[in-house]
Amino acid sequence: MDIVNCSRCGGIYVKNPVRDICDRCYREEEEAYEKVSKYLKKRENRTASMLQVVQDTGVSEELILKFIKKGRIKLVQFPNLAYPCEKCGNPIQTGRLCSKCVNDFKNELEIFEREEQRKKEMEEKRAYYAVNEKYRKRQ
Known part of the structure; x- marks a missing residue:
């Protein structure tokens, strides 16, 4: 049995797993x-x-x-x-983000994924050239 402070009034009460007050x-x-x-x-x-x-x-x-x-x-x-979007504060009626913020987030994610794919391709090319250089030196 845990005794905690109420998050609303600060009073002491026996902790309830369902609510924090x-x-x-x-x-x-x-x-x-x-x-x-x-x-x-x-x-x-x-x-x-x-x-x-x-x-x-x-x-x-x-x-x-x-x-x-x-x-x-x-x-x-x-x-x-309505209630505020968690990112920009514009009024919304569903979810946590407004449609503009969702679209911005999707666009940022797509840019990030493209950049990660580009980095991966560059690493693969570097690995190929490094292996290829070793092969040429042996001959």
């Missing part, structure tokens, strides 16, 4: 989730932006983003809700 903070987060969930279930709030949800519910953007990232809030139903 104490029971009191967990209950507070669950109440906040219920508040956000009820708010978003109302038809007139389905097009609310993140700022509107934060202002109308009093729940922090950070906590709402946590609910989204854990899959508790599905953005498919809420077109104006």
